[in-house]
Amino acid sequence: MSFIIDYYNYWIVVFLMMTGFYIVISANNLVKKIVGLNIFQTSVFMLYITMGKVSGGTAPIVAEGVTLYSNPLPHVLILTAIVVGVATTAVGLSLIVRIKRAYGTVEENEFQNEDDAI
Amino acid sequence: MFVLDIISSVLLVAGVFFGLSGAIGLFKFPDFFTRVHAASVTDSIAAILIISGLLLQTSFDLNTAKLIFIFFFLMITSPTASHALAKSARHGGLLSMAERKTSDNSNTQENQH
Amino acid sequence: MAVLIDLVLLAMLAITALRVIFLKDLFAVVMLFGIYSFLSALIFVSLDAVDVAFTEASVGAGISTVLMLGTLALTGRTEKENKHSSLLPFLVVVVTGAALVYGTLDMPPFGHPDNPVHEHVAPRYIEQSPKEVGLPNMVTSVLASYRGFDTLGETVVVFAAAIGVMSLLGIRRRSEDETPESGLKEHQVLRVVAKLLIPFVVLFALYVQFHGDFGPGGGFQAGVIAAAAFILYALVYGLPLAFQVIGPKFLQLLAPFGVLLYASVGLYSMFKGGLFLDYNTLASDPVAGQHYGIIIIELGVGITVFAVMLSIFYAFASQAERSNVQ
Amino acid sequence: MSTVLAAVCIAILVVMALALARACTAPTVYDRILGVNMFGTKTVLFIAAVGFLMGRPDFLDIAIVYALINFIGMVAVLRFFEYTAPIE
Numbered sequence: 109m110s111f112i113i114d115y116y117n118y119w120i121v122v123f124l125m126m127t128g129f130y131i132v133i134s135a136n137n138l139v140k141k142i143v144g145l146n147i148f149q150t151s152v153f154m155l156y157i158t159m160g161k162v163s164g165g166t167a168p169i170v171a172e173g174v175t176l177y178s179n180p181l182p183h184v185l186i187l188t189a190i191v192v193g194v195a196t197t198a199v200g201l202s203l204i205v206r207i208k209r210a211y212g213t214v215e216e217n218e219f220q221n222e223d224d225a226i
Numbered sequence: 227m228f229v230l231d232i233i234s235s236v237l238l239v240a241g242v243f244f245g246l247s248g249a250i251g252l253f254k255f256p257d258f259f260t261r262v263h264a265a266s267v268t269d270s271i272a273a274i275l276i277i278s279g280l281l282l283q284t285s286f287d288l289n290t291a292k293l294i295f296i297f298f299f300l301m302i303t304s305p306t307a308s309h310a311l312a313k314s315a316r317h318g319g320l321l322s323m324a325e326r327k328t329s330d331n332s333n334t335q336e337n338q339h
Numbered sequence: 340m341a342v343l344i345d346l347v348l349l350a351m352l353a354i355t356a357l358r359v360i361f362l363k364d365l366f367a368v369v370m371l372f373g374i375y376s377f378l379s380a381l382i383f384v385s386l387d388a389v390d391v392a393f394t395e396a397s398v399g400a401g402i403s404t405v406l407m408l409g410t411l412a413l414t415g416r417t418e419k420e421n422k423h424s425s426l427l428p429f430l431v432v433v434v435t436g437a438a439l440v441y442g443t444l445d446m447p448p449f450g451h452p453d454n455p456v457h458e459h460v461a462p463r464y465i466e467q468s469p470k471e472v473g474l475p476n477m478v479t480s481v482l483a484s485y486r487g488f489d490t491l492g493e494t495v496v497v498f499a500a501a502i503g504v505m506s507l508l509g510i511r512r513r514s515e516d517e518t519p520e521s522g523l524k525e526h527q528v529l530r531v532v533a534k535l536l537i538p539f540v541v542l543f544a545l546y547v548q549f550h551g552d553f554g555p556g557g558g559f560q561a562g563v564i565a566a567a568a569f570i571l572y573a574l575v576y577g578l579p580l581a582f583q584v585i586g587p588k589f590l591q592l593l594a595p596f597g598v599l600l601y602a603s604v605g606l607y608s609m610f611k612g613g614l615f616l617d618y619n620t621l622a623s624d625p626v627a628g629q630h631y632g633i634i635i636i637e638l639g640v641g642i643t644v645f646a647v648m649l650s651i652f653y654a655f656a657s658q659a660e661r662s663n664v665q
Numbered sequence: 666m667s668t669v670l671a672a673v674c675i676a677i678l679v680v681m682a683l684a685l686a687r688a689c690t691a692p693t694v695y696d697r698i699l700g701v702n703m704f705g706t707k708t709v710l711f712i713a714a715v716g717f718l719m720g721r722p723d724f725l726d727i728a729i730v731y732a733l734i735n736f737i738g739m740v741a742v743l744r745f746f747e748y749t750a751p752i753e
């Protein structure tokens with residue numbers, strides 16, 4: 109049982125990562141690909157935060173009578189990564205809007221066909 | 227303190243009971259409008275009871291103020307959201323169960339003719 | 340108890356992600372993605388990362404969902420049937436996943452205090468930062484002081500993303516002769532409630548901005564929450580009215596102002612004889628100097644993030660309104 | 666007291682799981698949104714209760730953000746329906 113608890117978080121992270129990866133490589137629709145990318149990204153965040161956790165510790169904000177804190181460093185890295193992640197998502201979505209306007213579709217195979225026709 | 231703990235426990239358990247009944251109602255009720263009713267009414271009462279129960283656990287500091295703020299925020303937004311959703315469903319053309327029955331009947335009658 | 344909560348939440352997260360694969364209705368996909376963000380923020384809370392949870396809840400669940408809905412309004416809601424065989428992607432994923440799971444077996448066990456991550460750098464932050472920087476929130480200390488240069492870079496990246504979105508979409512201000520769009524006109528209750536809530540939301544954003552040194556919060560989160568207040572206004576009352584409150588031109592000035600405010604703190608500390616972003620030189624007492632530096636740079640971050648998020652929303656919303664008119 | 670709080674947390678988790686199930690397998694779009702909304706409100710309560718259970722209730726700010734974002738998400742969805750026909 110302790111073996112499962114020790115590694116459960118990592119396995120879920122791998123599962124989420126692979127789910128996101130699968131959506132990115134198999135989906136035809138670009139919006140869905142972005143969602144897959146975000147799922148992948150969140151799984152990486154989860155991995156970092158999992159590594160920073162200390163059992164029995166508490167959030168890294170100083171409080172009286174607390175001696176054991178979780179590791180604050182991964183939190184800092186991920187906090188900024190989330191904001192940057194949403195910024196890149198916004199750029200990706202605006203690219204999709206432009207693709208829709210240029211080709212009239214956001215399905216990958218359809219606008220590839222149009223490209224081939226030209 | 228002991229009395230406060232008991233009152234708080236009773237409030238919390240009651241809140242959870244209403245929350246669970248709402249979630250079951252979300253599955254059991256026959257059409258969307260009844261389900262909105264189940265979800266929104268129990269949402270409100272569960273929030274009232276659980277937050278009141280937690281309020282009795284605080285020692286009247288900043289946390290109390292924050293809980294009261296959450297309380298009023300949920301009291302305002304949760305019914306508004308349900309109302310707006312139901313209204314939007316109505317305008318979108320979703321029918322209640324009774325209406326669907328009558329329209330089904332008229333449809334089948336038209337088909338028979 | 341903490342372990343049980345962790346197990347259940349992660350399982351729910353996995354189920355949500357799995358469901359996304361099989362849904363063809365993109366609106367449902369976006370809804371589930373909102374739940375996914377909420378759930379991951381909850382997991383961050385249970386893993387003690389309160390600042391991260393704060394950011395994920397406001398940025399991931401709030402802004403991302405709104406932007407994705409805006410995109411769907413422009414590109415259509417349903418995914419077309421996929422004619423490709425999904426066997427090859429599935430095989431690739433299974434093989435990669437198996438390799439990764441094999442790799443995790445060499446990872447240090449979850450939550451052990453002697454793990455390699457906790458041996459280096461982190462103990463110094465935990466033990467020294469309350470004395471050196473003088474803030475109870477270690478995440479803010481590390482973010483704004485020890486890794487201040489890194490955060491400056493992140494702020495510039497966010498600003499660059501705004502430039503990217505602006506150059507791709509642009510904000511279209513409607514001409515005078517068109518009738519103004521009026522938002523959710525039918526929903527009277529919503530209009531009244533939104534009017535009631537917005538001041539409190541802005542107030543809460545200010546609280547998050549300046550309380551970030553002592554609890555969860557800071558510039559990134561405050562900027563997003565303030566932007567969310569104006570997004571709420573624009574959603575309920577329509578874009579033209581929102582433009583009258585805070586115009587896109589003004590935002591275009593505000594976004595670089597935040598970055599420059601941040602960088603100028605660094606230059607000022609060099610001018611005072613220290614290194615770039617060395618706040619100790621800002622005041623005679625080093626700890627007071629750290630306080631001044633962190634408050635100013637957090638303000639810079641907050642202003643930039645606010646302006647960037649709001650102008651990205653304006654770009655998407657003005658595109659959607661334009662396509663609606665046509 | 667902590668046993669009661671623990672039981673309350675587990676029960677709220679169950680409610681959240683049910684709401685999630687509703688959001689995953691909804692007959693109409695509106696049911697899905699209803700599930701998402703219920704999930705959001707229950708999450709607010711969950712964070713509040715877990716804070717007290719873990720003994721550090723000073724993280725209620727996150728619950729406020731949840732309530733706020735949940736509401737904004739709902740409004741965004743309603744606005745989205747102005748553009749597209751909501752019935753599947």
